[in-house]
Amino acid sequence: MYFRQAGHVQCSVLLMCALARVSAGADDPKPTPENTISVQLAEPVKPQTFSRPLKFFLVDVIDRSGTAQPMLVFKPRGGIFLDRTPAEITRGGLETCLKSANMLAADRDSADFLLTVYLFNFGLSDSSGMDFFGKVEFAALLKNPKTAKSQQITASGTSIAGVAVRKKNIQKNVKEDIERAFGDALRNLLRGVKLRDAVSALDVPTELPATPAQPSAPAQPPATEKPLANRMSR
Amino acid sequence: MKTIALGTIVAVLVWAIPGMAKDPQTQYKTVEAKHFTRAEGVELSPAFSDYLYAELRAELAKARLFGQVIGEDEVVDKADEPKSIVIVGTITEYKKGSVVKSAVIGFGAGSRSLKVDANVARRGDQQNLGAIHVHVKVSPRWDEKVMARFAARDIVKQLKNLLKAEAKAS
Numbered sequence: 195m196y197f198r199q200a201g202h203v204q205c206s207v208l209l210m211c212a213l214a215r216v217s218a219g220a221d222d223p224k225p226t227p228e229n230t231i232s233v234q235l236a237e238p239v240k241p242q243t244f245s246r247p248l249k250f251f252l253v254d255v256i257d258r259s260g261t262a263q264p265m266l267v268f269k270p271r272g273g274i275f276l277d278r279t280p281a282e283i284t285r286g287g288l289e290t291c292l293k294s295a296n297m298l299a300a301d302r303d304s305a306d307f308l309l310t311v312y313l314f315n316f317g318l319s320d321s322s323g324m325d326f327f328g329k330v331e332f333a334a335l336l337k338n339p340k341t342a343k344s345q346q347i348t349a350s351g352t353s354i355a356g357v358a359v360r361k362k363n364i365q366k367n368v369k370e371d372i373e374r375a376f377g378d379a380l381r382n383l384l385r386g387v388k389l390r391d392a393v394s395a396l397d398v399p400t401e402l403p404a405t406p407a408q409p410s411a412p413a414q415p416p417a418t419e420k421p422l423a424n425r426m427s428r
Numbered sequence: 429m430k431t432i433a434l435g436t437i438v439a440v441l442v443w444a445i446p447g448m449a450k451d452p453q454t455q456y457k458t459v460e461a462k463h464f465t466r467a468e469g470v471e472l473s474p475a476f477s478d479y480l481y482a483e484l485r486a487e488l489a490k491a492r493l494f495g496q497v498i499g500e501d502e503v504v505d506k507a508d509e510p511k512s513i514v515i516v517g518t519i520t521e522y523k524k525g526s527v528v529k530s531a532v533i534g535f536g537a538g539s540r541s542l543k544v545d546a547n548v549a550r551r552g553d554q555q556n557l558g559a560i561h562v563h564v565k566v567s568p569r570w571d572e573k574v575m576a577r578f579a580a581r582d583i584v585k586q587l588k589n590l591l592k593a594e595a596k597a598s
Contacts, residue, residue, distance in 0.1 A: 241479045320475055322573035327479060351499070352482035378499055393492040 223266065223273025231267075231369040232277045235287050235377050237292040241384035244393055250292055251305030255281040258312045267317040267368060271361055275367050280316035284332065287380055302339070306394070310335040315350075317372060326367055328353040328375035334383055338396040345392040351378030455591055458504055458512040459494040460551070461485055464544065470522045472572060478521075479573050483580035484515070491584050493591060510552035515587070517546030517560070525568030539565040542575045546583055548590060558590040 223229065257264055257280060264281075268274035276283065288311065292298035299305035314331040321327035330351045337344035355371035358364045383389060459549040461484045463477050481500075488497045494513075498504065504512050521543035529538025562582040564575045 237565045319478075320573070321479070322571050322577055324574065324577065327482060329478065331481075341595075352478055354482050354486040354487070381502065382499045386499070387503055390503060 223269060223275075225265065225273075225275040225336065230275045230277050231365055231372075233283050233369065233372050233376060235290060236373065237381070238291045239377060239380045239384050241291060241295045241297055242386075242390060244390070244397075248297060248306045248393065248396075248397070249299035249304060250297055250307050250309050251299040251302050252285060252292070253302070253308050253310045254289055255285040255288075255311040255313060255369070257281045257316075258314055259316065260302035260367055264316070267372065268364070271364060274365055276317075280313055282309060283376070284316070284330075286312055287376060288383075291380055291384055307338040307396070308339055310337070316376075318368065321354075323357075325357055326355045326371045328355065328368075330372070330375045330379040332379065332383075333390075336392050336396060338398065340398055341396070343396055345396060345399070346393055347383065347388045348384070349379050349383035349386065349388075351375040351380070351382055353378060432458075455493065455532065455595060456511050457495040457508045457514050458498050458551075459496075459511070459515065460498050460500065460504075461488060462500055462514045462517070464517040464519050464546070467518055467520045470519050472519065472522055476572060476576060480519075480576040480580060483576050484583060487580045487584040488587075491588060493588060497560055504551060510550065512551035513557065513581070514549050514551050515546055516549070517544055517583075518544050519543070522572075530568050536565065538568055540568045540570065540572070540575065541565045542579055544579050544583065548587060557594060560586045560590070562586070562594045 238395070244411060247291055259280070264279055265276045266273055279285075288309075289298055302308065312333045312335070315329050317328070317330075319327045320327040328351075331349075333346055333348045335346050351374075353371050353374035355367040355374075358367050461481060463481050466472065466477070485497050488494065519542065521541070523539075523541045525540035526538035531538075542562075542564045544560075544562045544564075546562070548557040548560065549555060550557060560583055562579050564578045564582065566575050566578065
């Protein structure tokens with residue numbers, strides 16, 4: 195009799211555990227074609243002009259956001275996912291902008307400057323609850339391959355979009371919000387004073403012979419300089 | 429009768445539509461809002477400045493007073509500099525408020541409050557166009573970011589009045 199009761203208790207505990215696990219699993223949204231958005235620039239950002247025509251080569255875009263699910267930008271209501279990783283989107287956007295101004299080098303050797311981008315934030319951030327707060331933040335390491343000298347430039351873009359009730363409108367607003375923030379961040383980088391100053395500091399006039407590349411101290415990747423921005427609770 | 433009614437509607441539309449469609453003349457080509465700094469002792473979350481900056485830019489774009497709302501530290505053409513303005517500001521005071529005071533006393537007691545001082549300057553000659561002082565009070569139960577929304581709205585409202593007064597004077 196005692197063993198039978200104990201068996202019942204064990205069974206019910208196991209059942210409860212299984213149910214809890216199933217419900218927890220159901221909370222995690224899964225990407226489907228319906229809840230996936232494609233973030234693209236409405237139009238390429240025109241970079242600033244420099245004293246001489248320059249070519250940039252995008253070496254790499256590294257995601258330093260530390261997010262387990264970088265493609266999940268909005269968790270409630272079944273979630274909203276990006277169709278590509280933030281690093282791929284950033285790479286695509288940056289290359290499009292540089293290409294549109296004929297500033298993208300075909301390969302590393304023909305480039306005047308090498309760009310390595312460290313992505314810190316891509317998507318939505320904490321907001322007041324009355325709107326969506328889009329935020330894109332990254333640091334770009336600008337390196338002159340002839341002198342091996344480099345400088346770091348930070349860029350960020352923000353955007354505010356209204357909230358919505360219908361899922362379809364939420365997706366539309368989130369997409370527009372992230373696109374605007376992304377465009378703003380690219381604009382901040384490509385048309386910013388920081389890039390102009392970095393280029394003028396690192397650029398070697400064409401008449402002067404460039405000093406051979408020296409194995410100088412490698413520039414620290416900006417992992418430690420990650421901004422302390424509050425990430426959206428996911 | 430029908431003709432008179434139709435005529436009246438057409439007359440009203442002819443009178444009203446130009447006023448509705450016409451955007452206010454943009455006095456300045458570009459406006460740049462900087463991230464607001466914080467005075468000593470202002471304890472707000474690190475994300476607050478970013479949020480206020482984003483709200484301010486959104487409100488500036490909504491106001492349609494400027495040709496373009498540019499990002500912080502963006503390069504501006506030399507020719508456009510006299511027709512560009514820069515907004516810099518400081519969050520001078522933040523009081524967290526008290527939910528207890530608000531519930532027991534009411535009438536605005538225990539409110540969460542934020543004071544912001546901003547300066548508007550012309551980019552070309554750095555001439556100061558005026559100062560803006562904003563004081564926002566909200567319920568202590570509300571998120572601090574709501575204050576950023578109200579503060580941004582107030583700043584743009586005062587900026588509008590400032591530019592209107594400047595246009596009248598010149």
